[in-house]
Amino acid sequence: MAGFPGGTAVSLVTVYDWPTADGQAGGSPHLHTASAEGYVVTAGTGAVETLSGDGYERRDLARGTVLWFTPGTVHRLVNGSGDLQLVVVMQNAGIPEAGDAVFTFPEDVLADPDAYAAAATAPAAPGLTEAERGEATRTRRDLAVEGYLALRERVEKDGPDAMRPLWDRAARIVADRTDTWRRLWADGPKAQADATGAHLDALAAAESAHLCDAHVGSAGDAVGKWGMCGRLETWDLRP
Template structure:
């Protein structure tokens, strides 16, 4: 958080973050081109479709659903939604992420087969992409983990009854438990601080004090990293609010 006066918050509105996403066009075993199915545990995520055409497949305790995506569509979902982006024609999205970009900073678990969800080390062994690896190796890992997650995703979609998805939820929660203190700190610096700043500003205005308006700031930035291999596609990522 960057403070702008006593009650200022200079992150993106509400403590959110954004990324620019070009969805993978790699075909999978089922003939569908797209990204890696996964869920977030404490963050909602929104898509603003800026170009192309595709869909997002989702799986929740309420069932399986397909939401078409085209330029101008705004779609969003809450924590616990397993989602898989499908690229039908050059799908490009601006992604809005709760809690200062936490979905790209750890709040994501891929739908790997259960044997890879037993502990953080086993999970990382098939999901981590070394930043210093050659381009070809980073792409190989991204494709391999996508295909492995699709194996687990297909099993969840074809399962009978709620227990397989509930078991995945439990495994995901256990995997991220060691990171919760860091997540809480990010939330406190971001969304919580932004909400608190609004409360302080309302209190000031009730007292007839408009002093915080003199602390107004304007900021802009370009992506600090372009083309990162993300879960759903190649990402341009920004620092603001993270």
């Protein structure tokens, strides 16, 4: 069994304290199309706003809070205390990093593939300084918040059915990425689940060969990044 347990990815997120159009500080609202996401809050206070099949919800966050949400859930982290930090556990290590997320940009940007790609990838443009990457990340966040606030208003007025156009656009945006994702899934989460099945078969027969392969893995040093919701410390946990 290779890779981090469960084929998951883990990152440490220090949520942005940049203010937004509605006066709240935080990150870029977005959804994931194939992967569930979990939060373990380690410091500070704040909230997460979500738009899903349950409509609009807001949940308070404080040290020790653990919550998670399924694909399609729009989530927006709000930094209330200025020092909100959390460990994020992502299903399907490798797939989120390969473009699983879709931002809640305004409708005209979501409808234009070139405009969407330009806005989504701006912080990764070659040749930028760290300060310029930070500014590009903030500009991207502001555009996502603009679209999110309009979407939240529609959901509060019309209910969860107002999410359907975003879900449809998200599926179209990522459709051509799924061949790559399928290989990542097969080599990671599926391989681990299959290995567990084989281990159970062996143990049922009182066979211990897989225990003789016991070892300890290490991810090495974390890499800092400008993330969607905050400054990230990430590790490569794939096989």
